[in-house]
Amino acid sequence: MTPLVFLAALFATSVMAGATGAILxxxxxxxxxxxxTLFYGVDLRYAMGASIVxxxxxxxxxxxxxxRTSLSNIRIGLxxxxxxxxxxxxxxxxxxxxxVRALQLLLGLALGYSxxxxxxxxxxxxxQSLEADTLALRFSLDGTYYDAPLDRQVKYRAARVRQGFAAMFGAGLLSGLLGIGSGAFKVLAMDYFMRLPMKVSTATSNFMIGVTSAATASVYFAHGDIHPLLATPVAIGVLAGAMLGTRLMARLRNTTVRKAFLPVLAYLAASMILHGLGIELP
Amino acid sequence: MTSWAVERAVARVLFWGGLFSVSLMLMGLCAYAARDQPHAWEGLRTVQNRQAGGDVDIFTTLADVRRGLRQRPLEGLALATLGLLGLLATPIAGVAVALVCFGRQRDRPYVVISALLLAMLLVSLALAGGV
Known part of the structure; x- marks a missing residue:
């Protein structure tokens, strides 16, 4: 693969990853x-560094x-x-x-159930809104957004806040233990435990992942795992893709987003269970 | 100031911070490629195999980046790394702006939450030791 083709392919892949990430x-x-790593032969550490960027x-x-469009809720996010x-x-x-293996197995089973x-x-x-949660009222964990496919304002309020908070703590714990991102767990906690509309869950997760990754990224930077020749085209492509993704998401129904999220959840559950059983994926 | 106003302020920081940082990264990459093209292509090969060549400088501290920026002609990868650091700092700046906005609103619970979060992020950065 010539360097120019490599850069063009890398940019296209990053646009796709950015759009998918923004929606899910x-x-x-x-x-x-x-x-x-598999298609472009990039060193794993550099691939992980580019991924965090x-x-x-x-x-x-x-x-x-x-x-800007109130789809992401800053209070819930913080x-x-x-x-x-x-x-x-x-x-x-x-x-x-x-x-760690027992933890992965346990988490994989929990993800499978989810x-x-x-x-x-x-x-x-x-x-459907459940009865008002005292923490949701205390911390104003509610909001309104305009849903274009439904052509109406959608009001929502977080439910089961304690469970959602505990799940988020668990997601962070795993992130710190295994060095993995936890965007999918964040979406799941908001969608499943806190009963937020799916689009609010993925949009708020988008705000949260940036904040949590900023600290992790400094570790990769200090270790020399963020290669600017790789990270730059990836960052440009992903930023462009994310902007494209936000435009697409405005037109999607919550059910469509959830359908697209399900295979990711299934893959993560299978991957965690296999890792927990000591079976390494290629 | 309402929740909407805080969201607008943070959105502005994230958007312009991201765009400015990525622009710096792109300018750095162009400067690097323009300076010595065959060398630049060789550098790209190290991405695919870390052991393939050790002649591409990867900056891992702020002091290294500063040194690279002072070089003449400009060290393109130092500029790209400066953009990269700007990108990493953008979400943290977003939390700092949220803290200021909630402070102006006198929204005490969210001032505490934002301040705690900012403190934890800064502790994480300090523990990482690189930046």
């Missing part, structure tokens, strides 16, 4: 790392647009990021002292 609330690492670029591009970052700090401290329940509520456009 993921950093894009789940797509980028396997593609960069892509998370922040996706977040900057997508969260800015989602915050409240839950507090749990994730605390979990990540504790996880980083515990690394090497906890049975994928099953998500499948059952695949056609739920706006979740």
């Amino acid at each position: 609330g993921l950093g894009g690492g789940i797509l980028l790392i396997p593609i960069l 892509s998370v922040i670029a996706t977040s900057s591009g997508a969260a800015a647009a989602y915050l 409240f839950l990021t507090l749990a994730t970052v605390s979990g990540a700090l504790v996880g980083a401290g515990l690394a090497g002292h906890v049975p 994928a099953f329940t998500t499948l059952r509520q695949l056609h739920v456009e706006i979740p």
